[in-house]
Amino acid sequence: MVEIPSLLHAGYHHPVQRPWQAERALTKASLVYPIFISDQPDDKYEIKCMPEQYRWGINRLAEFLDPLVAKGLTSVMLFGVVRPAHKDARASIADSPENPVIKAIPLLRSRYPNLHIGCDVCLCDYTDHGHCGTINDDGTINNTDSVKRLTEIALAYAKAGADYVAPSDMMDGRIKAIKQALLDFGIAHRVSIMAYSAKFASGMYEPFRDACDSAPAFGDRRCYQLPPSARGLARRALLRDANEGADILMVKPGLPYLDIVRDAKNDFPNHPIAVYQVSGEYSMLWRAAEAGVLDLQRTVIENLESMLRAGATIILTYYTPRLLDWLSA
Numbered sequence: 001m002v003e004i005p006s007l008l009h010a011g012y013h014h015p016v017q018r019p020w021q022a023e024r025a026l027t028k029a030s031l032v033y034p035i036f037i038s039d040q041p042d043d044k045y046e047i048k049c050m051p052e053q054y055r056w057g058i059n060r061l062a063e064f065l066d067p068l069v070a071k072g073l074t075s076v077m078l079f080g081v082v083r084p085a086h087k088d089a090r091a092s093i094a095d096s097p098e099n100p101v102i103k104a105i106p107l108l109r110s111r112y113p114n115l116h117i118g119c120d121v122c123l124c125d126y127t128d129h130g131h132c133g134t135i136n137d138d139g140t141i142n143n144t145d146s147v148k149r150l151t152e153i154a155l156a157y158a159k160a161g162a163d164y165v166a167p168s169d170m171m172d173g174r175i176k177a178i179k180q181a182l183l184d185f186g187i188a189h190r191v192s193i194m195a196y197s198a199k200f201a202s203g204m205y206e207p208f209r210d211a212c213d214s215a216p217a218f219g220d221r222r223c224y225q226l227p228p229s230a231r232g233l234a235r236r237a238l239l240r241d242a243n244e245g246a247d248i249l250m251v252k253p254g255l256p257y258l259d260i261v262r263d264a265k266n267d268f269p270n271h272p273i274a275v276y277q278v279s280g281e282y283s284m285l286w287r288a289a290e291a292g293v294l295d296l297q298r299t300v301i302e303n304l305e306s307m308l309r310a311g312a313t314i315i316l317t318y319y320t321p322r323l324l325d326w327l328s329a
């Protein structure tokens with residue numbers, strides 16, 4: 001007598017049946033593409049260690065995005081890059097009309113009326129010291145002042161037309177402050193908050209520092225980003241942000257933190273969970289494929305499907321342009 005529950009192969013023998021075994025399918029609509037907007041309007045600067053990724057000036061956004069939108073790009077997250085001379089201790093350029101993100105939003109809005117446009121909110125791209133908050137005389141983070149600046153910046157992007165703001169700073173209490181500011185301004189119904197809630201102090205952000213020219217001038221970010229082994233802190237950070245009004249909870253980086261993604265989905269089954277496949281993950285896969293070690297398409301899709309399996313429904317990835325092709329085939 002055959003033991004029926006031991007027979008699994010038939011359930012995935014036919015290729016059509018394999019996706020039926022997935023809880024969530026990888027679709028173009030799951031993807032958010034992080035993009036870098038330069039303050040030099042004609043710029044197309046190839047980012048070191050991130051092949052095929054560029055900082056784009058606002059005069060070149062159409063050339064860059066027209067083909068991607070045509071292929072089904074639905075959501076972007078904007079990062080601004082400004083020249084060092086425009087940075088200061090309080091990130092003044094972050095919410096000035098001269099900010100490249102603030103200039104880009106209305107252009108994108110009018111050219112792509114259906115595109116979902118979000119903005120990373122942080123100080124590190126715009127501070128001369130490169131930290132994600134403002135700094136006390138003793139070199140520590142001034143959390144109260146940082147939250148004030150982050151709130152002003154988030155509100156500026158929302159007023160410029162962003163559909164969502166994504167605070168990546170990891171300061172205490174910023175989600176609540178930003179939600180309140182959106183409410184006070186009467187736009188809380190149309191602007192959501194994607195909270196970088198469980199953002200770990202990772203070695204895999206290294207290529208991003210060239211993308212945004214945002215390496216800290218002194219010290220590191222370990223006093224506000226989470227220690228890599230801290231599962232409990234991550235769950236508390238997710239809980240804190242959920243309680244403060246985050247609409248979407250994010251875990252970052254992706255692949256090494258899929259247990260945290262699962263924790264997030266288990267603890268918050270009623271929130272969408274996002275995961276950020278960061279610059280180092282992008283580069284590792286790229287370089288391995290370039291060296292002939294693995295097949296890029298197959299492995300990228302495997303990585304992303306693992307993120308979905310862990311509980312995410314939103315994936316931020318620099319592979320989005322490639323995926324729009326792969327998922328069309």
Ligand SMILES: NCC(=O)CCC(=O)O
Pocket residue numbers: 120122168204205206207208277278279280
């Ligand atoms: N707020 C964005 C980052 O801190 C880094 C992202 C990456 O490494 O891709």
Ligand SMILES: [Zn+2]
Pocket residue numbers: 122123124125131132168169
């Ligand atoms: Zn930052």
Ligand SMILES: [Zn+2]
Pocket residue numbers: 122124168
């Ligand atoms: Zn950052």
